[in-house]
Amino acid sequence: xxxxxxxxxxxxxxxxxxxxxxxxxxxxxxxxxxxxxxxxxxxxxxxxxxxxxxxxxxxxxxxxxxxxxxxxxxxxxxxxxxxxxxxxxxxxxxxxxxxxxxxxxxxxxxxxxxxxxxxxxxxxxxxxxxxxxxxxxxxxxxxxxxxxxxxxxxxxxxxxxxxxxxxxxxxxxxxxxxxxxxxxxxxxxxxxxxxxxxxxxxxxxxxxxxxxxxxxxxxxxxxxxxxxxxxxxxxxxxxxxxxxxxxxxxxxxxxxxxxxxxxxxxxxxxxxxxxxxxxxxxxxxxxxxxxxxxxxxxxxxxxxxxxxxxxxxxxxxxxxxxxxxxxxxxxxxxxxxxxxxxxxxxxxxxxxxxxxxxxxxxxxxxxxxxxxxxxxxxxxxxxxxxxxxxxxxxxxxxxxxxxxxxxxxxxxxxxxxxxxxxxxxxxxxxxxxxxxxxxxxxxxxxxxxxxxxxxxxxxxxxxxxxxxxxxxxxxxxxxxxxxxxxxxxxxxxxxxxxxxxxxxxxxxxxxxxxxxxxxxx
Amino acid sequence: xxxxxxxxxxxxxxxxxxxxxxxxxxxxxxxxxxxxxxxxxxxxxxxxxxxxxxxxxxxxxxxxxxxxxxxxxxxxxxxxxxxxxxxxxxxxxxxxxxxxxxxxxxxxxxxxxxxxxxx
Numbered sequence: 001x002x003x004x005x006x007x008x009x010x011x012x013x014x015x016x017x018x019x020x021x022x023x024x025x026x027x028x029x030x031x032x033x034x035x036x037x038x039x040x041x042x043x044x045x046x047x048x049x050x051x052x053x054x055x056x057x058x059x060x061x062x063x064x065x066x067x068x069x070x071x072x073x074x075x076x077x078x079x080x081x082x083x084x085x086x087x088x089x090x091x092x093x094x095x096x097x098x099x100x101x102x103x104x105x106x107x108x109x110x111x112x113x114x115x116x117x118x119x120x121x122x123x124x125x126x127x128x129x130x131x132x133x134x135x136x137x138x139x140x141x142x143x144x145x146x147x148x149x150x151x152x153x154x155x156x157x158x159x160x161x162x163x164x165x166x167x168x169x170x171x172x173x174x175x176x177x178x179x180x181x182x183x184x185x186x187x188x189x190x191x192x193x194x195x196x197x198x199x200x201x202x203x204x205x206x207x208x209x210x211x212x213x214x215x216x217x218x219x220x221x222x223x224x225x226x227x228x229x230x231x232x233x234x235x236x237x238x239x240x241x242x243x244x245x246x247x248x249x250x251x252x253x254x255x256x257x258x259x260x261x262x263x264x265x266x267x268x269x270x271x272x273x274x275x276x277x278x279x280x281x282x283x284x285x286x287x288x289x290x291x292x293x294x295x296x297x298x299x300x301x302x303x304x305x306x307x308x309x310x311x312x313x314x315x316x317x318x319x320x321x322x323x324x325x326x327x328x329x330x331x332x333x334x335x336x337x338x339x340x341x342x343x344x345x346x347x348x349x350x351x352x353x354x355x356x357x358x359x360x361x362x363x364x365x366x367x368x369x370x371x372x373x374x375x376x377x378x379x380x381x382x383x384x385x386x387x388x389x390x391x392x393x394x395x396x397x398x399x400x401x402x403x404x405x406x407x408x409x410x411x412x413x414x415x416x417x418x419x420x421x422x423x424x425x426x427x428x429x430x431x432x433x434x435x436x437x438x439x440x441x442x443x444x445x446x447x448x449x450x451x452x453x454x455x456x457x458x459x460x461x462x463x464x465x466x467x468x469x470x471x472x473x474x475x476x477x478x479x480x481x482x483x484x485x486x487x488x489x490x491x492x493x494x495x496x497x498x499x500x501x502x503x504x505x506x507x508x509x510x511x512x513x514x515x516x517x518x519x520x521x
Numbered sequence: 522x523x524x525x526x527x528x529x530x531x532x533x534x535x536x537x538x539x540x541x542x543x544x545x546x547x548x549x550x551x552x553x554x555x556x557x558x559x560x561x562x563x564x565x566x567x568x569x570x571x572x573x574x575x576x577x578x579x580x581x582x583x584x585x586x587x588x589x590x591x592x593x594x595x596x597x598x599x600x601x602x603x604x605x606x607x608x609x610x611x612x613x614x615x616x617x618x619x620x621x622x623x624x625x626x627x628x629x630x631x632x633x634x635x636x637x638x639x640x
Binding site for chain 2: 272273274275276370371373374377378379
């Protein structure tokens with residue numbers, strides 16, 4: 001039974017990528033999915049390669065090579081703690097069948113572990129290759145590292161299970177749980193960026209206080225330290241293996257016995273009583289936008305996964321206002337390292353990159369799921385519904401972007417032309433992503449999901465939109481730096497890009513309005 | 522009309538099958554179309570709501586409009602419809618005014634006669 005459920009879960013996950021409805025995916029779609037998967041993997045491998053390449057020499061030459069592996073272990077651990085097993089919509093269906101709850105749990109865990117191994121290998125492979133080619137590797141170390149990568153996801157999963165359980169228990173007693181669930185990862189990300197911006201200082205401290213840090217690491221995070229000291233004796237290796245395997249086994253046993261109870265527990269959903277009030281007449285468009293925004297605000301993982309850029313834009317706006325003088329000084333300092341990039345260009349480009357992280361519209365059709373019939377059955381032209389989704393994206397992404405651009409323009413713009421490009425460029429990118437993401441989602445809808453998070457986080461249209469936008473912007477940047485910089489002044493190039501984005505957005509918008517509603521979802 | 526007022530604060534996704542049918546029917550009637558196509562409109566509806574829908578359909582036809590609907594409940598079709606069509610294995614096997622198709626028999630008798638006659 002576990003094997004059958006495991007295969008079914010894998011197929012369901014696969015269909016999240018390639019299937020929208022009952023139609024079988026064509027060869028083109030499968031090719032596209034393979035390309036997107038390879039592109040994402042290559043991007044992540046490139047990112048981790050750059051990170052570990054910069055760490056290898058400083059750590060090993062300073063005699064704290066163990067820190068290299070400790071960081072590797074922390075990264076693998078961090079990217080593996082992203083799982084969910086309690087929110088699947090088919091839990092009730094499976095529980096009504098003569099299937100043991102433990103079999104449902106284990107089949108779900110196996111799928112998560114399979115995915116975690118893929119992520120673990122993506123993070124560990126660059127570190128492993130760089131370490132190997134750096135001349136610091138030993139046979140024992142290689143074997144231990146391979147075992148470590150096998151064991152780490154188990155420990156990460158144990159922690160994820162406990163965290164999910166704790167969050168579930170705590171959220172039953174909280175009123176504004178969405179804000180808290182949202183604040184945790186945002187706080188984590190801000191801390192990450194703070195640490196990353198001060199990394200050079202930390203390197204210096206790491207090198208000077210290696211022994212003390214090793215001792216602190218051993219005391220506070222023994223499993224990661226155990227994995228880090230690849231060259232040490234068998235004792236520490238066994239300790240590390242136990243640290244990784246025992247919590248996992250304990251979590252599985254604990255959850256197996258309580259899984260049914262946890263799934264059918266009353267999640268504190270109280271039936272809201274309708275209070276009669278005078279009906280307000282408004283347009284269908286505003287009603288749909290309100291509905292989309294209500295859904296958006298009610299799901300913290302949607303906010304986090306589809307619009308993290310907006311949160312950073314708001315943070316950027318506040319930072320620009322509060323630290324205006326410091327930013328001007330910092331911009332002068334880094335200008336030579338960026339090829340003397342004009343401040344206005346820097347101010348225009350920064351929100352553009354944050355816009356590419358926002359892919360709200362790319363999952364709005366999929367999120368309708370089995371309720372798509374409502375949108376289809378109401379007597380409202382399909383283009384109104386499509387327009388409402390575009391407006392939702394523009395409100396969530398465009399307004400914070402406008403705030404960030406206006407703040408940046410206040411600081412960096414030297415004249416009216418600078419002002420206009422700083423504000424216009426990110427808005428045209430945002431508009432293109434809004435209509436482009438929606439068009440892609442209309443073409444690749446996923447309506448048979450068991451958990452909304454798969455659509456927002458791993459849906460094909462969301463991935464194509466985000467990585468496509470990032471790739472396109474990076475591609476234009478490289479094209480200018482290596483090919484066009486001698487021919488076209490930067491500001492002129494930015495205006496050309498803004499015009500091209502606006503034209504592309506208008507064409508896609510016209511297509512959406514004309515034929516988008518006729519697409520068979 | 523369908524006594525949904527007490528449930529207006531709930532999302533439609535949380536409704537039962539019969540309750541989902543109600544907003545779908547409201548959506549169909551609200552813009553006052555002259556011609557309607559309904560697929561099994563009575564499935565899941567409680568007797569009271571079912572009666573409301575039948576009255577609305579009758580009213581629509583009396584006003585000069587038309588309602589084209591499918592059903593497996595032959596008694597409903599017999600009592601409600603002016604014209605009837607019977608489909609078997611994707612083929613139209615009988616159609617016309619209800620009086621002419623049924624004659625002195627019931628619609629159920631005609632249906633089974635056609636069903637057995639085709640075997």
